[in-house]
Amino acid sequence: MTNTSTERQACTMELLRQANLRPTRQRITLSFLLFGNGDRHVTAEHLHAEAVAAGEKVSLATVYNTLHQFRQAGLLRELAIDGSKTYFDTNTSNHSHFFDEQQGALIDIPEDSVRVEGLPTPPPGMRISHVDVVVRLVRE
Amino acid sequence: MTNTSTERQACTMELLRQANLRPTRQRITLSFLLFGNGDRHVTAEHLHAEAVAAGEKVSLATVYNTLHQFRQAGLLRELAIDGSKTYFDTNTSNHSHFFDEQQGALIDIPEDSVRVEGLPTPPPGMRISHVDVVVRLVRE
DNA sequence: ATTCCTGCAAAGGTTTTGCAATGGG
DNA sequence: CCCATTGCAAAACCTTTGCAGGAAT
Numbered sequence: 001m002t003n004t005s006t007e008r009q010a011c012t013m014e015l016l017r018q019a020n021l022r023p024t025r026q027r028i029t030l031s032f033l034l035f036g037n038g039d040r041h042v043t044a045e046h047l048h049a050e051a052v053a054a055g056e057k058v059s060l061a062t063v064y065n066t067l068h069q070f071r072q073a074g075l076l077r078e079l080a081i082d083g084s085k086t087y088f089d090t091n092t093s094n095h096s097h098f099f100d101e102q103q104g105a106l107i108d109i110p111e112d113s114v115r116v117e118g119l120p121t122p123p124p125g126m127r128i129s130h131v132d133v134v135v136r137l138v139r140e
Numbered sequence: 141m142t143n144t145s146t147e148r149q150a151c152t153m154e155l156l157r158q159a160n161l162r163p164t165r166q167r168i169t170l171s172f173l174l175f176g177n178g179d180r181h182v183t184a185e186h187l188h189a190e191a192v193a194a195g196e197k198v199s200l201a202t203v204y205n206t207l208h209q210f211r212q213a214g215l216l217r218e219l220a221i222d223g224s225k226t227y228f229d230t231n232t233s234n235h236s237h238f239f240d241e242q243q244g245a246l247i248d249i250p251e252d253s254v255r256v257e258g259l260p261t262p263p264p265g266m267r268i269s270h271v272d273v274v275v276r277l278v279r280e
Numbered sequence: 281a282t283t284c285c286t287g288c289a290a291a292g293g294t295t296t297t298g299c300a301a302t303g304g305g
Numbered sequence: 306c307c308c309a310t311t312g313c314a315a316a317a318c319c320t321t322t323g324c325a326g327g328a329a330t
Binding site for chain 2 (some may be wrong): 078079080082083085086089096097098100101107109110113114115117118119120122123125126127128129130131132133134135137138139140
Binding site (some may be wrong): 022025061 | 294296303
């Protein structure tokens with residue numbers, strides 16, 4: 001543990017300020033939950049439950065709004081894993097994922113271990129913004 | 141053009157029979173739209189609109205049912221591309237996709253051109269069922 | 281005749297939106 | 306004080322489901 005709680009909180013405030021988002025009580029709690037303790041994958045509902053469990057009074061609508069604001073600010077990446085739910089990843093680097101289809105669990109694969117080779121040139125007038133790799137797992 | 145329309149229709153009927161699905165009017169039309177003319181990516185709504193435009197009387201619920209029945213029979217693959225919509229691919233081989241985020245358009249990448257290397261071993265008790273690669277494109 | 285399939289409408293789940301009330305700067 | 310932000314409830318959206326009528330074997 002190298003940071004005090006106060007230092008981490010100051011860091012969180014700085015994140016919000018740089019993203020041009022007013023550091024409201026709700027946003028501070030949510031960014032703390034998201035960025036305060038390593039890389040995470042969350043859904044809106046999951047994060048909302050966590051905030052409520054932590055004693056924060058915040059609505060689900062605000063969680064959705066905040067997640068999208070953070071995504072627009074480049075603090076989160078949206079993942080298309082499963083048609084029915086939207087996952088957000090606090091690790092915005094270009095890394096791959098394992099996905100356990102039965103459990104709905106996501107696991108990061110370190111950024112530099114996976115290489116995608118032999119990609120064709122994109123159609124004219126277009127460029128690659130991101131390469132998503134999802135490795136789907138089933139129980140043996 | 142090597143097949144007559146009748147031959148293609150016979151082929152379609154054969155698909156359904158092998159999948160243990162009664163060759164009803166709706167299923168015949170839908171499988172013909174899906175498999176009658178090369179590889180395709182469709183959403184339920186898109187396929188429904190196409191069927192209606194072709195003069196077929198079919199409900200959206202039946203299109204959903206049929207797409208899932210075809211997927212269970214291994215005739216289609218479901219793609220997670222975008223949180224809000226489910227895409228189905230008539231090409232069930234393990235290939236990659238370009239996705240144009242602005243247009244929502246999907247383009248196949250030939251199966252053998254892309255290689256994913258350096259994947260770590262799956263967690264104990266699990267094995268890889270499929271590797272999905274989506275190359276997201278933006279306008280330059 | 282029996283079983284499967286279809287259509288409709290209603291329910292389901294997730295996400296977005298409109299608007300009045302609240303709270304930071 | 307002003308304007309961004311919040312919360313609520315309603316709406317929007319895609320998808321699934323229940324069930325009665327219809328079609329296939």
